[in-house]
Amino acid sequence: MSKILVVDDESDLEILIKQKFRQKIRQNEYEFVFALNGIQALEQLEQHRDIELVLSDINMPEMDGLTLLSKISENNSLLKSVIVSAYGDMENIRIAMNRGAFDFITKPVDFKDLEITIDRTIAHVQQIKHTLQALKENDILRMYVDETVLNFMGKKEVEMAIFDNETVDASVAFIDIVGFTKISENNSPDVVVNLLNDYFDVMVKEIINEKGIVDKFMGDCVMAVFKGSYHLDRAIDACLAIRDRIQELPARSKEGFKPKISIGINSGEMVSGNIGSCTLRRLDYTVIGDVVNVAARLQSAAATNQILISEENYERIKESFSCRKVGSIEMKNKKNPVVVYEVIS
Structure with missing residues (x-):
């Protein structure tokens, strides 16, 4: 659902909007919030942080639409605004565009054109959000967090992306x-x-094929994280594919080396966030916790071309994968030995 703020001192516009977009409102595609001037609009934006689009008139009491545009540009560069006004002269259009308006529609409103504009603007906002998410998850943002990037992307949005943290249910794999x-x-x-x-x-190609995220490269080891539906199954599928692809690679006679891997996989709740030093501007968007530590220790215990998982994870995937019980191994900070299984195919 997309939440839209309509700012206009003509109260009958609210009735018109609700009538013209009643189908999309019923289908939960649009949700409208209303304000009579720029002051009320800023209050609504404080209350509804998930608003993606502002439709605003220009001529309003207390705070006009052009002033509101300036306030929005200062405080939230992700939020997009479309001016809907009877003042369609070039001077007003240029002022609105210079203050950050995404588009300009003149009154009387052509509601079909307005619907197309709304959809196009929201699609643009969603694309920006997806780009920010990709930057965060694919380890680019932390490499280029300098003043230029902060100014280009919007300081508030980048800071939110940097310092956002959460507990996630996911699977992590260490591939050495x-x-x-x-x-x-x-x-x-x-x-x-x-x-x-x-x-x-x-390795990376197979991780991406299963919608995994390369968390980091550590020496000659890859740490990958899988989130979303069936994340453990996808992690195992990726690791099985990696093992097959690596085994197919030819031996390097000059270096006297034939590549082989060892893999540990674990699944469960872990903390996801940026870890590091703000002073050095070196932040590592990663996952941490006991689940991650166990995955690393499973990899250390794995033999050549072996994929190890815990008994708990085996119970979750035993109907989908062929596995063999290996036995119990001692792990640091674990009171009891951990029963492990090898994933065969």
């Missing part, structure tokens, strides 16, 4: 290239980096 340390000790930096990047690229 077995024995790669030997390569780094016996070859030139160019060979080491290029070879490692080639192997990582294979």
